[in-house]
Amino acid sequence: METPLDRLRDVLPPEAIDTSAEGTFRASLDNLRLSRCPEAVLRPADEDGVAAILALANEHRMPLTTRGAGSATTGAATPADGGWVLDLSGWKQLAVREATMSAFVQPGVTVKALDNAAAEAGLAYPPDPGSATHATLGGTIACNAGGLRGAKYGVTRDYVMGLEGFLPTGEFVRWGGNLRKFACGYNIRDLWIGSEGTLGIITGAVLRLIPRPVARRTALLAYSDEPAALAAAAAIRKRRVIPSILEFLDRETVAATLRLWHRVAPDKLTAFPRAWTADTPALLLVETDGEPVQADAEMAAVLEAAGTHAAHRHTAASAEEAETLWTVRRSCSQAMFELGDTKLNEDVVLPLDAQEPFFQAIERLRRETGLPMPTFGHAADGNFHVHIMYDAGNPAHRDKARDGIRRLMEQVVALDGAISGEHGIGLAKTPFMALQHGAAELAVMRRVKEAFDPNKILNPGKLLEPFEIWNHPRTKVRLPWDH
């Protein structure tokens, strides 16, 4: 009897079907590093191939998980129930359309590749997740990725004008287009965005581009502690300035980052401004942008509003010096592992005026669990990355981490915050969906899923089914973005 895989071989060329150990392993995990091997990785050359795969997947009730680079941190790209992986990372058509200040992209184009192409036309694609050099647009649309510049420029959703692709049931559809307004029935475009590959397969997108900011100004402000840094961030808001970046780093993050650099590149430490290294401060890293006169005026307003209480301040005198500051910032994620071998990586979001009680709650949890909880993030939009670090081999630590993360999420929701601002839910945050959403909200989400995917084939196990991530070992593997 013909297996589903046999039937696939009837409709796809051999090079589109990868059942190798290496290929299926690579497609078995994302940046959460939780591995579930699929039966096959499928790389169709065109839409006809996707349609053929969907037809068979529906017929055989075969789990089908779409994948780009796999840089998601939540397990959103992990084929939780095995089945087939649809790898669209090779779909790299990209066309910038200058006259409409937009671009058509296939899902495998990376965020960085699009922004580079836009730059050649004096345009920019603002969403800038930390993974921009690797993350694909298909994946960042599916997860509604955010980034550092969210407060001024918004997130992925704000740049998606049109999507095309397949319903789970196999029909090719389009939502929106190369159009700056669209009010033609239910907004399925924005429902697809952030649905993490469970409601459809994106095979093309029309993205809005903006005139490229020509100037950037960067400054580093050091404060004695977190409340002082957060008060400075509030003072900037009160001045009605929205910097393009307003990054906050708590003292534990700064200490871990300095420890990492001491260990791996002590010679580079001399290039760190004193504001970074003195007395292990809490930091604000600020960027303003736009026309030179505007970037200068906004930076002056920032320094006036936030600089008075800073223990140290440092304004980057050149683009190179600014780049040094960002290099250090970019090493923060890696530096967390100075504090434990396993990371629970949360990206909670709070109302802008709830940041102070939120950091008091983190301080309490840190004391009560005894675990490091280095926290940094985007103070201008209230989206913070809390890392609960522990040693997975130590059962007591693991219990404390599991307990700590639940209490963290409870605190966030009690402060009218949300369990995810930009990473999404995937597998890792499913246990907290019932904190975020009431039963009626979850029930209507389930009915929406059924309305799109009656056979439950697309990316099963995500979003709506609680998965106890801490009970599942992670896989040690070197991924393309690891330093």
Added chain:
Amino acid sequence: METPLDRLRDVLPPEAIDTSAEGTFRASLDNLRLSRCPEAVLRPADEDGVAAILALANEHRMPLTTRGAGSATTGAATPADGGWVLDLSGWKQLAVREATMSAFVQPGVTVKALDNAAAEAGLAYPPDPGSATHATLGGTIACNAGGLRGAKYGVTRDYVMGLEGFLPTGEFVRWGGNLRKFACGYNIRDLWIGSEGTLGIITGAVLRLIPRPVARRTALLAYSDEPAALAAAAAIRKRRVIPSILEFLDRETVAATLRLWHRVAPDKLTAFPRAWTADTPALLLVETDGEPVQADAEMAAVLEAAGTHAAHRHTAASAEEAETLWTVRRSCSQAMFELGDTKLNEDVVLPLDAQEPFFQAIERLRRETGLPMPTFGHAADGNFHVHIMYDAGNPAHRDKARDGIRRLMEQVVALDGAISGEHGIGLAKTPFMALQHGAAELAVMRRVKEAFDPNKILNPGKLLEPFEIWNHPRTKVRLPWDH
């Protein structure tokens, strides 16, 4: 036997139930002026009242249409199948929260009232539909209203951070919150926005505000014809300037507006700048805003890019003079009735580089039907208001209008445009949904509707059921926004 209305009287106070002829007539129509009388207009004082109404409506399968001011132009607020109208225009709580640059509003607050309250805190609510003084936020969220400043500031959707209200099945739910990022499962918030009251009842919203632009600069540029004006708009885009407003008015619109002013206020015509009146030009009305230095720099760039081919140009020397220009612009909608007693009012949207062929198509249709088709709109986002004017008492005109609008929509879709940019579908545009969307797209929209509203009670007859608007007489009535 107790009727549904009797049972309502058991759960609502008498003053919340209006069955008067005047009350039900007022609630029978919106700005489309197509009247369908409901059995009762319900004005509950609080959420408990809404819940009680929904329980009865579900039990009796009673059509329930939510309503604000009724300024929708599409029949979205018309109770097409009778039943009950839920009038939330009296729900007017409004609280600006300065520290989070946001506001909580109940659905009856008008767009203008919110912007005025924001202004007191140095903030602004940018979406500015023409109906802003009357339109409620509940209605503008339900229809995802746009406005003149869409290209620079986006539409209603871009300012909605959180919604709360009821599922059609009666459960109270919240989507998002006072949060600038949110990635926690399916984005029902953005599905509700623009669903025209068919998927839920909005009883509260958290809206994002922005620092209020302190300066505005206004200019009027006159061109010999439409292609020249559109070429100038393209030149502005090519300069990578996005003005806060870039309004285009075709020659037929300008002629109709002058005719109206000649008729009703000839003494005021002397205040019109010559750029408006000379040789019946096609016009661009441009506004830049921001800090004074930025507004000035952008206006200089606009004039440099677009001014060279203008037959006349006029820069407003004062805020009062600018206000005169906008008063004239605001009379355009009314002026259409100089050309016929009935209006088919479309708000199509085109890719930014398809404006020239679009106006060629309008010119062809104008010739072929012999009907006036005055057109104006937002050249920076491609959203144009086409008005097919005819005399309803003339059957030949009516046939030509019906034929003309269908061919217009076919042209729009052939140019990769959309049948509605900011008004939505309601009743009036339902005949064209099958031009815009394929069968699979419409089918999944229907399944979404069923997932939310299995008893089909909320605002039935809208969006997805073709309604031949031209076969139904409009009602002559003076509405609050009529001049």
